[in-house]
Amino acid sequence: MAKKQLRCRFCEEQIDKDTKALNRKLINHNQPDEALVCLKCMAETLDCTVEDLRDKIEEYKYNDCTLFR
Numbered sequence: 001m002a003k004k005q006l007r008c009r010f011c012e013e014q015i016d017k018d019t020k021a022l023n024r025k026l027i028n029h030n031q032p033d034e035a036l037v038c039l040k041c042m043a044e045t046l047d048c049t050v051e052d053l054r055d056k057i058e059e060y061k062y063n064d065c066t067l068f069r
């Protein structure tokens with residue numbers, strides 16, 4: 001059985017596991033899968049750039065955040 005591919009609630013972009021973790025970290029710790037957003041839409045929502053968000057992901061990984069394991 002194929003694993004369900006997560007998609008952005010706004011633009012249908014595929015969501016990878018880092019993006020999912022960042023949703024939980026920056027938007028809502030209990031964000032349900034169907035409410036996840038891609039980095040592009042998250043950047044628009046948060047008024048920052050996709051690059052900023054990628055930096056955040058690296059930062060959280062570096063700090064060994066449990067959501068990013």
Ligand SMILES: [Zn+2]
Nearest residue numbers: 008011038041
């Ligand atoms: Zn999107």
